[in-house]
Amino acid sequence: MGAFTMGSRKLLLLVMILGLCQISKAQSPNYGVGRTPTAEEIRKLDISIGPEGKELPPGHGTAVEGAGLFVRKACFGCHGETGSGGPAPTLIKSDGKTKSPYPCLNPCVNDTNLMAFHSPYATTIWDYINRAMPLTKEGTLKPNEVYALTAYILFKNGIIKEDEVMDAQSLPKVKMPNRDHLALAPEWKHGTPRLQGYP
């Protein structure tokens, strides 16, 4: 009887261990380390917006709303009243006449390479405002506000019309000036030089 008891105990232990392994396996199959994030945790942390805009949240905004926010959120304090001439990178092409009192912050972003002209996708502007602005208060803007500020920058640079509504459907479709002029690096392979034929 004693042996039987021991046996069933062992069996129980084995079942428990297997059970634990099952639980771990659902997370990290080989090492049983880490845990599965909840859908809410992923939603909160995942701020990456790809060029197709698949992750864009519901909401909408226009340039008119954005103009008001540009003042209310104090964007002008760093980027200048007209979106240029401030200590922070240029957002809106300047009139070319007014001289900025600030040196262009290195790496210099001015009329020649500002985001709306250089980035091939409008989603990149939405993504960056959402993840990084306003500096030290990043993450506080609501989706409608990010759509509106993006629309404002696009309108003031002559890319969309003033009354165009930016949302998850329209924003990825905006044809950016540099859309067809930027190339990706070729596919990367282990053990190949960075560029075949380069001296």
Add this chain to the structure above:
Amino acid sequence: MSPKLSDRRKFLRNSAALVGLAAGAGVVPSADAQMSPSEAATKDCKDSKDLIAYGERSHYVKSIRIPVMERMSPDEFGMTFHVLSPIQDSVGIITASSLHYVATHRGSYVPDINPQEHRLMIHGMVDRPLIFTVDELKRLPFVTRVHFLECSGNRARATHKNVQQTHGMTSCSEWTGVPLSLLLKEAGVQSGASYVVAEGAETVKGATSLPLEKVMDDCLVCYGQNGEPVRPQHGFPLRLIVPGYEGIHNVKYLRRIKVVDKHYMTYNDYGHLAADARVAALNRQVGPKSVIIFPSGDQKLPGPGFYEITGLAWSGSGAIRSVDISLDGGQTWTPAELRSPAYPMAHTRFGFHWKWDGKECVIMSRCTDELGTVQPTRAEIAKYWNVPNDKDLQIKGLDNSVFPWRVASDGSVYNGLA
């Protein structure tokens, strides 16, 4: 630490730094050769509890980092931009973490992260999204590897005076961490995935798109640097190391890896794209590169005689196979000796016996990596792009060109591009 002692130490440090600046850190000392060894070693240092607990370098050692000329660090907002390593004073192949160059995403604050609260999430096109604490990552199989980092801003200009300015935005560390491939296998990468987006936890949440092929090949999620936890300026508590890729891809304060099916065009990414795919390739991976750090700009040789020319070589494509030295401005080349292990994607130290005859000359180094790629001269680069090789030559992509130092007949060393 008592406030008094702390103040005193700060004072010592500051005055040492000032003396270093005033004296010009690079002059070859000709000092007290007449003093006998017994006379030279009579002073003692009194140790303190603080120095027993955590040591510091001799106050005679004055080597310091300096912010790049173009933008002060810290700036008026307290943000750090780019800080140059005193590469002219380096020995061996490891850069002390306190002297490692610092670069941030277009200027940002160094975050104060509690490692107990920090998490790394892996999600996107995976079967099992996962969250790890730093302690959990430390339970996993790890590797230790020596790798250099280099910023795309590390390009010599004619206005630079010394090697800290021309080449101070590269450094090399011993990194310890978990291969990202191991973590991605745990998560189960789905078919159709081709890139990952790696993201940091600092103010601007710097993010970069990396080819999945590279990530599975050799990228590391590092918690250790040079025998201690990665320092805050370098990404504490977790930093992604992408061996051989430009510095910005080596995401600090790593908090998230998202597996995706295309290049994600983040703010940092699009600055690296170019109209020409060849330039985009040259923007991504560091080519074979080397520089002589002794003798170099702002240094002065006391007179003709024997000197050991030394410097560093590195390549983003693998290990350094050989280094050549030219003493005649690139007309003839003689092999140097490799004086350290030649690890893949790591600084490698070279040395070369030189008897200087006291005549003006132009010295330079060039390296060859394990793929047989030779570090190009500016002339070769100009020829490739079919543009004139003059002072206005703008090198496309990351600049790995051969760099000249001019040694004047009085022993002074100048930037050979000037």
